[in-house]
Each structure stands twice: as structure tokens, then as C-alpha cells.
Amino acid sequence: MSGSITAPAIDARGIRRVYSAKPAPITALAGVDLEVQPGELFGLLGPNGAGKTTLIKILTTLLLPSAGTARVFGFDIEHETKQIRRIMNMVAGGEQSGYGILTVREQLWMFSQFYGLATREGWTRVDELIDAVGLDEQRLQRVSSLSTGQRQKMNFARGLLNDPWILFLDEPTLGLDVSAARSVRELVVGWKAAVPGRTVLLTTHYMAEADELCERIAIVDRGRVLAIGTPAELKQRVQRESIFRIELDRLVGGPTALARLPGVVSATAATAAQAGGTTGDPRQTVEVNLVLVEDAALGGVVGALGGLGARILALRKSEPTLEEVFVELVGRGFDDSEETAAHALHPSEAEPDHDREHQEVG
Amino acid sequence: MTTRAFIGRPTASPREAADWSRRRILANNLRSVVGRAYPRVRGMAREPSWLFFEILLPFLTTSSFVFVYRALQAPQEYVGFVVLGGAMTAFWLNVVWMMAAQLYWEKDQGNLELYFAAPMDVMSVLFGMAIGGLVMSATRAAVVLVVASLVYGVQFSVDQWGLLVTVFVLALAAMYGLGMVLASLFLMWGREAWHLTHVLAEPVYFVSGLNFPVAALGRLGALALATIPLATGLDAMRQLAFAGHLGPAPFLPPLAEAGILVAMTGIFLVLARFMLRALERRARQEGRLTVRWR
Numbered sequence: 001m002s003g004s005i006t007a008p009a010i011d012a013r014g015i016r017r018v019y020s021a022k023p024a025p026i027t028a029l030a031g032v033d034l035e036v037q038p039g040e041l042f043g044l045l046g047p048n049g050a051g052k053t054t055l056i057k058i059l060t061t062l063l064l065p066s067a068g069t070a071r072v073f074g075f076d077i078e079h080e081t082k083q084i085r086r087i088m089n090m091v092a093g094g095e096q097s098g099y100g101i102l103t104v105r106e107q108l109w110m111f112s113q114f115y116g117l118a119t120r121e122g123w124t125r126v127d128e129l130i131d132a133v134g135l136d137e138q139r140l141q142r143v144s145s146l147s148t149g150q151r152q153k154m155n156f157a158r159g160l161l162n163d164p165w166i167l168f169l170d171e172p173t174l175g176l177d178v179s180a181a182r183s184v185r186e187l188v189v190g191w192k193a194a195v196p197g198r199t200v201l202l203t204t205h206y207m208a209e210a211d212e213l214c215e216r217i218a219i220v221d222r223g224r225v226l227a228i229g230t231p232a233e234l235k236q237r238v239q240r241e242s243i244f245r246i247e248l249d250r251l252v253g254g255p256t257a258l259a260r261l262p263g264v265v266s267a268t269a270a271t272a273a274q275a276g277g278t279t280g281d282p283r284q285t286v287e288v289n290l291v292l293v294e295d296a297a298l299g300g301v302v303g304a305l306g307g308l309g310a311r312i313l314a315l316r317k318s319e320p321t322l323e324e325v326f327v328e329l330v331g332r333g334f335d336d337s338e339e340t341a342a343h344a345l346h347p348s349e350a351e352p353d354h355d356r357e358h359q360e361v362g
Numbered sequence: 363m364t365t366r367a368f369i370g371r372p373t374a375s376p377r378e379a380a381d382w383s384r385r386r387i388l389a390n391n392l393r394s395v396v397g398r399a400y401p402r403v404r405g406m407a408r409e410p411s412w413l414f415f416e417i418l419l420p421f422l423t424t425s426s427f428v429f430v431y432r433a434l435q436a437p438q439e440y441v442g443f444v445v446l447g448g449a450m451t452a453f454w455l456n457v458v459w460m461m462a463a464q465l466y467w468e469k470d471q472g473n474l475e476l477y478f479a480a481p482m483d484v485m486s487v488l489f490g491m492a493i494g495g496l497v498m499s500a501t502r503a504a505v506v507l508v509v510a511s512l513v514y515g516v517q518f519s520v521d522q523w524g525l526l527v528t529v530f531v532l533a534l535a536a537m538y539g540l541g542m543v544l545a546s547l548f549l550m551w552g553r554e555a556w557h558l559t560h561v562l563a564e565p566v567y568f569v570s571g572l573n574f575p576v577a578a579l580g581r582l583g584a585l586a587l588a589t590i591p592l593a594t595g596l597d598a599m600r601q602l603a604f605a606g607h608l609g610p611a612p613f614l615p616p617l618a619e620a621g622i623l624v625a626m627t628g629i630f631l632v633l634a635r636f637m638l639r640a641l642e643r644r645a646r647q648e649g650r651l652t653v654r655w656r
Contacts, residue, residue, distance in 0.1 A: 054649075092472075111397070114482050116390035
């Protein structure tokens with residue numbers, strides 16, 4: 001049933017996209033299957049050149065797949081483009097859209113007209129959104145004079161003008177400083193939470209961003225989805241043992257005393273810290289890295305420490321990062337893959353020199 | 363953080379949100395025309411430097427021809443021909459440079475993909491560009507016409523005001539229709555189209571008879587009348603603005619030229635729509651037009 005809220009927000013099957021290029025065609029997507037449910041904040045995580053932007057272009061009806069089908073809330077991306085365009089919006093990182101000569105308020109109003117808002121309704125909506133994204137002071141400022149962060153907030157406001165059911169965010173915090181990036185992330189979460197059923201598809205190559213924002217993540221590389229799951233599920237893939245760091249006031253017999261306990265795989269000394277810090281208190285503490293077969297083994301360790309007269313000052317569970325998940329899946333790090341992708345996959349690198357005037361990483 | 367703006371005006375389902383009536387679609391397209399014209403009209407007030415470039419410089423160009431005719435002791439009507447040609451040049455320049463290159467610039471700025479991804483028909487954007495450009499050029503044309511007429515004492519002799527205004531409007535419609543076609547061509551052909559415009563600029567000025575009656579060119583002039591809206595519009599307006607014309611007998615009466623302009627407008631608009639559709643199809647197939655690095 002087209003346009004039903006019960007239909008998946010995104011249902012992509014076998015999506016392939018091949019760009020013609022010299023000396024050889026470039027496969028940007030090599031058979032992507034993806035299902036995103038209504039109300040999800042779903043992340044596509046992958047290095048540059050992984051195919052994330054190409055997938056977004058296809059789902060936003062700007063690009064046709066070379067093979068495969070996709071539906072957005074039940075609407076076919078090839079034949080029901082108008083319907084999809086009425087219920088979606090998109091914002092890209094580093095977006096320079098619009099006209100610098102207009103003020104923030106005027107620019108947003110102009111876009112409101114493209115999205116079908118009535119004239120007066122458009123001005124009202126624009127003012128509401130300017131307040132919501134924190135651009136009140138820049139309301140009458142020319143777009144050309146905005147900082148990168150302010151500009152991205154304005155772009156985000158543009159993306160919300162038509163109350164989309166699904167918002168596509170392509171690297172929305174690209175090039176932003178820490179504070180501006182945090183603001184944008186808060187806006188994303190706040191907007192999505194305001195009305196049930198709103199869906200966000202976010203692409204990023206920032207691991208922490210995906211981890212913080214996304215309910216589920218697809219890790220993509222070289223046009224393929226390598227794994228899909230919640231951040232916790234993905235991390236679980238690489239965490240076969242439980243790892244804890246434990247800080248003690250002392251440990252008679254050293255870490256080896258713990259290594260013999262049931263369920264303990266290894267116990268090694270970390271750094272020795274000085275509890276007194278700069279106060280001159282000479283008390284030394286002991287930090288131990290504990291690798292356990294499972295979390296349940298921790299109880300035995302804590303009991304044993306009591307028997308040894310050690311007092312626990314701090315206990316922290318170590319979790320693998322999404323980067324470790326990526327390395328596990330791909331066999332190389334994100335930075336390595338960016339380098340590789342930039343040279344092996346990026347179409348701008350593959351095209352002849354006479355086309356370079358049009359090239360800008362998209 | 364939940365604000366009223368984030369709640370917005372939610373719809374019951376995506377189906378309801380996507381189900382637009384014909385009236386709503388029409389309203390969306392009309393509003394988009396206004397929306398796209400807006401930056402151009404606002405821009406006029408924001409950057410007064412255009413007054414110098416768009417009015418003073420063309421006025422000087424027009425003046426140079428006036429002095430040539432005066433030196434030759436040509437009849438005063440010829441000064442009027444030049445002034446009228448100078449005024450219409452404003453629109454032509456706007457069409458072949460600003461209007462034709464606009465989609466190309468929009469692509470570079472990243473606006474084009476937002477236009478394609480929005481629910482309106484992209485023809486609305488082209489109409490908006492045309493109207494915005496027309497308002498800008500009309501100001502320039504009016505200033506050149508009024509100032510030059512006063513300074514050089516041009517005497518207009520109009521018998522049929524209604525037809526003159528109609529021909530003027532039709533000439534603009536045909537010229538901007540051509541501009542809409544050129545906009546798609548520029549986007550598809552890029553630099554090649556740009557070079558073509560450069561190459562054709564002076565020949566088009568020549569055969570359009572900007573500073574003399576086009577009938578003086580014989581068959582070449584007739585060909586220009588049939589193909590270049592600037593030539594057709596100018597010839598008709600000259601006949602109507604300076605009744606009891608001088609120089610070679612015109613090929614066609616103003617009414618017939620008005621008919622040609624109507625036909626040109628229709629053909630250009632249909633062609634522009636066809637080309638835009640082809641453009642969007644190609645954009646989606648090849649990814650070369652909306653994806654900036656392609």
C-alpha cells in the first residue's frame with residue numbers, strides 16, 4: 001500500500017549503481033538491501049567513497065539505480081517521484097544552496113514557496129523555525145555573511161519547512177566545529193522526537209556521531225552493506241569477552257593473583273596512579289585490566305578482592321568502538337579506507353582532466 | 363528539545379501528505395514562480411551598483427549610434443530607432459547571458475538538486491527566473507528609453523497603442539521563452555553552449571537590426587524575423603512607434619509579426635518543457651547534472 005505509515009520508511013532491494021567513467025565504469029553501489037522502519041533514526045556509516053551519498057541521491061529521487069528497486073513509505077522511487085518529494089526533505093553537509101544576497105528569513109521563505117506553503121503561512125513557519133534552530137539574531141542577516149555553523153542551522157531549518165515524514169541528512173555535521181556539530185545533532189534528535197513516525201536517514205563517517213544518534217546503523221564500504229544493527233549489536237560482534245578496568249587502593253600479589261580466578265581470561269597491570277594527585281599524598285593505587293569470559297565472572301573477582309583486602313576505587317567496563325567493528329568487518333581502519341577510497345573509488349579521480357571544472361566532492 | 367516549530371503541522375500519514383489536489387499542485391507551482399523571482403527582485407535593491415553597469419553603460423552605447431546618425435544627418439526617426447533598439451537590448455542581454463546561464467550556475471551552487479527534489483515543477487523555477495530577470499531588465503530598458511528620448515528629443519508617433527503594448531509583451535514572452543530553452547541547453551552542453559553564445563552575440567545583434575530597420579538586410583533580415591524574437595519584436599515596435607516609417611518597406615505588417623511572436627512563444631515554451639524533462643531524465647540516469655562532482 002503506497003504511502004502507508006505501516007510500510008517501511010525505506011525498502012531498498014538489490015540497489016546497484018554504476019557510473020560511466022574512464023578508463024572503466026565505477027560501481028558506487030554493488031547490491032544494497034536496506035529496510036528502515038518508520039520512526040527510526042537510521043545511520044549509514046562508512047568512509048568517503050563508500051556509496052552513502054549515491055544511495056541518498058537514489059532514495060531522494062535524484063538518481064536512478066542501475067538495477068534494483070526502492071520504495072520510500074511505499075512510493076516507488078522511479079515512478080512516484082512527485083509523491084516522495086512531497087513527504088521528504090534533504091540536507092547535506094557543506095551545503096551552499098540559496099542566494100547570498102537574501103537574508104536568512106527571505107531565503108527560507110523562498111524555499112517555503114517551493115515546498116508549497118502559502119505566502120503568509122510560509123513567513124510564520126520560517127519565523128518559528130528560525131527561533132527553533134537558534135538563528136534569531138541572524139534572522140535579518142544576509143546568507144553570505146553567515147558562519148559555517150549558522151549556515152548549516154539555516155539549511156536544517158530549510159529541511160524542516162515542509163514537515164517531512166522522512167529527512168535525509170548527508171554528512172550534516174561535515175566541517176562544523178564541535179559546538180556547532182553538537183547543536184545540529186540536538187536539532188536532529190529534537191525534531192525527530194517531536195512527532196512519532198518521523199524518520200531520519202543519516203549518513204556520516206564520524207563514528208561517534210553514528211553511535212550517539214542512530215538507533216540502527218548500516219556499515220557500508222565499497223558499495224556494500226557489511227552489517228546492520230543497533231550500535232550495541234554491532235559492537236557485540238567484536239566483543240567476545242568482557243573487559244573491565246578496575247582501580248584498587250592496593251593489590252597484594254599483583255594482578256597475577258586475579259588471573260587464577262575462575263572466569264578470568266587475563267589480568268594485567270595498567271598504569272599506577274597516585275591517589276593524592278598533586279597534593280603530595282604518597283598513596284599509590286593499582287589499575288588492573290581484566291578480561292573475563294563473561295560479565296557474570298565479575299562477581300567472583302569482586303569477592304576475591306575483598307578477601308585480599310583490596311578496596312575498589314573505580315570500576316569501568318570497556319566497550320569496543322564502532323571503529324573496531326569496522327576494522328573487524330573490513331580488515332582495515334577508517335582512515336586507511338578513506339585513503340583507499342579516495343584513490344580507487346572516487347569518480348572525480350577516475351575522470352579525465354577536461355572534466356575537472358565540474359568536479360567537486362559531493 | 364521540543365518546540366512548536368518541530369511539531370509543525372503534522373499529517374496523519376505519508377499517504378495523506380503526498381496526496382495533493384490539482385488545485386494544490388497549481389498553487390505550489392505559482393508560488394514557486396514568485397519564490398524564484400524573489401531573489402532577483404530583492405537583489406536589485408540590495409546592489410545598486412547594477413545601476414551603473416546596467417543603465418549608464420548601455421546608455422553610452424546607444425548614444426554613440428545616435429551621434430553617428432546625427433553626423434550623417436539622418437532623419438530624426440533613426441535616432442528613435444536606435445533608442446528603441448537600445449532599450450530592447452537590455453532584455454536580450456538578460457536572456458542570453460543571465461537567463462541562459464542560470465541553471466548552470468544553480469547546479470554549481472547546489473540549488474539545482476534542491477529544485478529537482480522539491481515537489482514543484484521545475485518549469486516554475488524557469489518562469490520565476492524569467493519574471494525576475496524581466497523586472498530587472500524592464501527597469502533598465504525604461505530608464506534607457508526615457509532618458510535617451512528626453513536627451514535626444516525622440517518623437518514617437520503611435521497610432522495603435524494597444525497593438526504596440528501587445529507586441530512588446532509578446533516580444534518579451536518569446537525572448538524569455540527562448541531563454542528558458544537556452545537555460546536547459548547551457549546546462550546540458552556546459553562550456554560549449556557558452557562559447558556558442560559568444561560566437562553568435564554580434565551576428566545576432568547585426569541581423570536583429572538593433573540600430574536600423576531589419577528590412578535593409580534583405581533575405582537575411584527576413585530569416586531573422588522568422589527565427590529571432592528580438593528582430594521580430596523590434597521590427598513590429600518600430601513600425602508601430604514611428605508610424606509613417608522611413609527606409610526600406612518592412613517585410614511584414616505588425617499584426618503578422620505579432621502572430622509570429624505568438625507562435626515563437628508557444629514553440630519555445632513547449633521546447634523548454636520538453637528539454638527540462640529530458641534534462642531531468644538524463645540527470646537521474648547519468649547523475650551528471652545534479653550531482654556536483656559529476
